[in-house]
Amino acid sequence: MRIWNTVCLLLVLANFATSADWPHWRGPFQNGTSLETGLVSEWTKGGQHELWRTDFIGRSTPVVLSDRVYAIGRTGKDITEQEQIACFNADTGQLLWEHKFNVFHTTIPFNRVGWASPVGDTETGNIYVHGVQGMFYCFNAEGKILWSHSLTEEFGRISGYGGRTHTPFVDGNMVVISYLNTSWGSQAPTRHRYFAFDKNSGEIIWISTPGGPPKDTTYSVPVVTEINGQRLLVAGNADGSIYAMDIRTGEKVWKFALSKQRGLSVSVVADGHLIYASHGEENIDNTVMGRVVCIDGRGSGDITRTHEVWRLDGCMAGYSSPALSQDQLYVVDNSANLYCISATTGRQLWIQNIGTVGKGSPVWADGKIYVTEVNGHFHILQVGPSGAKIVSTVQLSVKESIEDDKDKPERNAEIYGSPAVADGRIYFTTEEGIYCLGQDDSLSPVLQLIPAEVVLQPGEELDFKLTTSGHGNVVTWSSSGLAAKISEGKLVVNPQATGHAGTIHATVGQSKATARVRVIPPLPWEEDFETVVVEKIPTHWIAASGKFFVRQEGDNKILVKPPAKRGLNRSVVFLGPPTMSGYTIQIDLKGTRNKRRLPDIGLVANRYILDLQGIHQRLQVRSWSSDLRMADHIDFKWEVDVWYTMKMKVVIEEEQAIVQGKVWKRSESEPDNWNIEVRDPLPNQTGSPGIYGYSAAEIHYDNLKVENSNNTVLKGAE
Structure with a gap:
C-alpha cells in the first residue's frame, strides 16, 4: 500500500492536479503512471483511435493542462530555423497559439532543438519553457510572456553539442531549473547548479551547488518527495551522483554516488523515502556497465555505502526514466529492452524487447504500458502477471523535407519523447507530427x-x-x-x-x-419587407416558414401567402412574445381569386382573430375558431385584387376584453370609427400580435405596423 499512499501525497504536492491533466513530463505523480482507465489498446495511423494529428516537429514530451496541449519543437528551414512552443486544443488539435524564438549562443544542431519538455503550473495555468539557447520563459495560458531570463547571458549557462537541456520543475511558489554554468565569484567554477525562481515574478529564491566538477552535460529532471517530515528535491547530477536538497533553501541533505564516468541524465522516481535511479555507464564500485538502484532516502551526508536497498547491475538504462506502478518498476535500457523489476526486492521479473534504441520513457496506465522507440515505433503493451505482450505497434516515417522527391523513400521518424496521458487520451510528439489517441467517442460529450x-x-x-x-x-x-x-x-x-x-x-x-x-425590439414595429431577402421571411417570426414568403413586385416587395401545395391553407404567424398587451396592429392586405375560391385574411391580437372572410363577405372577430365562444361578425363586402388596410386593437376594461377592428381601402382615408367591436367577459389578457390567412387563393400583405395603444376606447363600432 506504500506506493498508493505516496500517490495520494503527490496529489497534494501537485496542487491537486487531476487525472485530466498531465502537467509534468512524467505526469501528475512524477512517476510515469496515470489513474486513467478505458484507454486504447491499439490504433492505426490515420484510422482507428487516432483522434487527431497535427503537423509539428518535436522530440520531447508534451504536457496537458486545462484541455490544452503544450509542446516544444523546432520549425523553419535554413535562415528561418527557430525553436518554438506551441499550444493546441486538446480536443481537436487546433493550434491556439505559438511562440517562435531564435537559437543563439549554442553549438546544438537544429535536429536537437526542442530538447526539453515544458511544464505546467496547475495553480496558475502558466507554462514554463527552457530553450536550447538558454531562454527561460513563463507564459500564461494565452501565450503572453509574463517574464523571462536569458540563462546563458545572465548566469553563464553552458550548452554542449549533444543538445541536453533540462526540463523545469514546479513546486509550490517556485519553478526550479538546473544546468551547468560558470558565472562569477563563488559560481565561477563550472558546476551543475539548481536555480529556484519565484514562479510568478521570476525572481531568484535560491541557488544550490550540491555536487563537484561535472563529467558531462545532462538532463535529469528533479522530483519532490517528503522524507521524515522534510520535503526534498531529488535529482541526478552531472558529477555522476544523486543529490537530495531541502526544497525550501536548496541546501544539500545527502549524496549517493552512482556513475563513474558520466553525469546522470535519467530522472529518478520517488516512492516516499525510497528513491529509484538508473544509469548506463561504468558503475562507481565495479566495472559492470549500468545499474538500477533503490536508495533509502532517510539518511544525510554521503549515503552511498549505507543506504542502498538493492541493486540490479548490467541494466544499461542511461536515457529513459523509470515508471513505477503497483510495486513494479518499468525500465527501458539503451537497447530498447523493457525490464520489469520488483520495486521491493530488485528482482528482475521479466524483459521484453521493443526495438533497437530506447530513449523515450515508458508510461503505465490502465494495465498497459505506452512507450516509444527512437526509430519511429509507438508500442502498446498489455501487462500481465508473468510478462507483457505487445498488442499494438505503429511505425511512423517521414521525408527529409516537404520538398523531397515524392519517389524518394521515407525514413523512420525519430521519437525521443514520452507519452502524456490525460482525459482518456494519449498524446505524444514525433519528428513527423503531434498525435492524440483515444476512444473514438471520447470527443463526443x-x-x-x-x-x-x-x-x-x-x-x-x-x-x-x-x-x-x-x-x-x-x-x-x-x-x-x-x-x-x-x-x-x-x-x-x-x-x-x-x-x-x-x-x-x-x-x-x-x-x-x-x-x-x-x-424582438420594443414597440413600435414597422415592416415593409424591403430589407427581407426575396423568397424569405423575417427570421424571428413564428410559423411563417414554408407558408409565407417575400416577393418582388415591381419596385416594391410584398409578403405572399400562396395556396398550400400540401397540408392546410389556414395559418397564423406570431410576431412577438405571448406576454404582449396594449398594442394596435395594422397591415395592408389584398386577396385574389382562384377560380371560385376566395381567401380569408386577417390579424391577430391578444389571441383574438380579426378575419376578413372571402366566401362569406363578412368581417368576423373570434378566439376559439371551432366553438366560436365569443365570436361575432358583420357583413362586409370587399373586392379581390384591391389593397385594403386592416387595423385591430384589444382593450382590457372592467374585467372584459373589447376587441375592435376596422378595414378600409388603402387608397382612401382611415375611417374614424371601428367597423366591429366585440366584448368578451372572459378576456384574453395578453397574446402575441400576428397575421392570419386562409389561402384558398393567394394573399398579399404589406406595410405591417404594431404600436402601443393608449388603451382607451375612443369610438365604438358603427
Missing part, C-alpha cells in the same frame, strides 16, 4: 445549452449555462445570424438591432450544442 430557446431585446445580455458529460471542457462559442456578440457563454445583443433571429453554438471537441435566440 453530450452537451446541453440552457436556455435552449430565448427571446431577448436589443441591448439585453444573457449568460447561457452549458452542461457537458464526457471528456473535454474547452468550449468554443460562436453565433450565427445574430446581431450580437458571444464570449464565454455571455450573449450581448446589439442595442441597435431590429427584429431577427439566429443561433448560438457551444462546441466541445466534435460535439456542439445550439440555442435559438429571437431578438
Whole structure:
C-alpha cells in the first residue's frame, strides 16, 4: 500500500492536479503512471483511435493542462530555423497559439532543438519553457510572456553539442531549473547548479551547488518527495551522483554516488523515502556497465555505502526514466529492452524487447504500458502477471523535407519523447507530427445549452449555462445570424438591432450544442419587407416558414401567402412574445381569386382573430375558431385584387376584453370609427400580435405596423 499512499501525497504536492491533466513530463505523480482507465489498446495511423494529428516537429514530451496541449519543437528551414512552443486544443488539435524564438549562443544542431519538455503550473495555468539557447520563459495560458531570463547571458549557462537541456520543475511558489554554468565569484567554477525562481515574478529564491566538477552535460529532471517530515528535491547530477536538497533553501541533505564516468541524465522516481535511479555507464564500485538502484532516502551526508536497498547491475538504462506502478518498476535500457523489476526486492521479473534504441520513457496506465522507440515505433503493451505482450505497434516515417522527391523513400521518424496521458487520451510528439489517441467517442460529450430557446431585446445580455458529460471542457462559442456578440457563454445583443433571429453554438471537441435566440425590439414595429431577402421571411417570426414568403413586385416587395401545395391553407404567424398587451396592429392586405375560391385574411391580437372572410363577405372577430365562444361578425363586402388596410386593437376594461377592428381601402382615408367591436367577459389578457390567412387563393400583405395603444376606447363600432 506504500506506493498508493505516496500517490495520494503527490496529489497534494501537485496542487491537486487531476487525472485530466498531465502537467509534468512524467505526469501528475512524477512517476510515469496515470489513474486513467478505458484507454486504447491499439490504433492505426490515420484510422482507428487516432483522434487527431497535427503537423509539428518535436522530440520531447508534451504536457496537458486545462484541455490544452503544450509542446516544444523546432520549425523553419535554413535562415528561418527557430525553436518554438506551441499550444493546441486538446480536443481537436487546433493550434491556439505559438511562440517562435531564435537559437543563439549554442553549438546544438537544429535536429536537437526542442530538447526539453515544458511544464505546467496547475495553480496558475502558466507554462514554463527552457530553450536550447538558454531562454527561460513563463507564459500564461494565452501565450503572453509574463517574464523571462536569458540563462546563458545572465548566469553563464553552458550548452554542449549533444543538445541536453533540462526540463523545469514546479513546486509550490517556485519553478526550479538546473544546468551547468560558470558565472562569477563563488559560481565561477563550472558546476551543475539548481536555480529556484519565484514562479510568478521570476525572481531568484535560491541557488544550490550540491555536487563537484561535472563529467558531462545532462538532463535529469528533479522530483519532490517528503522524507521524515522534510520535503526534498531529488535529482541526478552531472558529477555522476544523486543529490537530495531541502526544497525550501536548496541546501544539500545527502549524496549517493552512482556513475563513474558520466553525469546522470535519467530522472529518478520517488516512492516516499525510497528513491529509484538508473544509469548506463561504468558503475562507481565495479566495472559492470549500468545499474538500477533503490536508495533509502532517510539518511544525510554521503549515503552511498549505507543506504542502498538493492541493486540490479548490467541494466544499461542511461536515457529513459523509470515508471513505477503497483510495486513494479518499468525500465527501458539503451537497447530498447523493457525490464520489469520488483520495486521491493530488485528482482528482475521479466524483459521484453521493443526495438533497437530506447530513449523515450515508458508510461503505465490502465494495465498497459505506452512507450516509444527512437526509430519511429509507438508500442502498446498489455501487462500481465508473468510478462507483457505487445498488442499494438505503429511505425511512423517521414521525408527529409516537404520538398523531397515524392519517389524518394521515407525514413523512420525519430521519437525521443514520452507519452502524456490525460482525459482518456494519449498524446505524444514525433519528428513527423503531434498525435492524440483515444476512444473514438471520447470527443463526443453530450452537451446541453440552457436556455435552449430565448427571446431577448436589443441591448439585453444573457449568460447561457452549458452542461457537458464526457471528456473535454474547452468550449468554443460562436453565433450565427445574430446581431450580437458571444464570449464565454455571455450573449450581448446589439442595442441597435431590429427584429431577427439566429443561433448560438457551444462546441466541445466534435460535439456542439445550439440555442435559438429571437431578438424582438420594443414597440413600435414597422415592416415593409424591403430589407427581407426575396423568397424569405423575417427570421424571428413564428410559423411563417414554408407558408409565407417575400416577393418582388415591381419596385416594391410584398409578403405572399400562396395556396398550400400540401397540408392546410389556414395559418397564423406570431410576431412577438405571448406576454404582449396594449398594442394596435395594422397591415395592408389584398386577396385574389382562384377560380371560385376566395381567401380569408386577417390579424391577430391578444389571441383574438380579426378575419376578413372571402366566401362569406363578412368581417368576423373570434378566439376559439371551432366553438366560436365569443365570436361575432358583420357583413362586409370587399373586392379581390384591391389593397385594403386592416387595423385591430384589444382593450382590457372592467374585467372584459373589447376587441375592435376596422378595414378600409388603402387608397382612401382611415375611417374614424371601428367597423366591429366585440366584448368578451372572459378576456384574453395578453397574446402575441400576428397575421392570419386562409389561402384558398393567394394573399398579399404589406406595410405591417404594431404600436402601443393608449388603451382607451375612443369610438365604438358603427
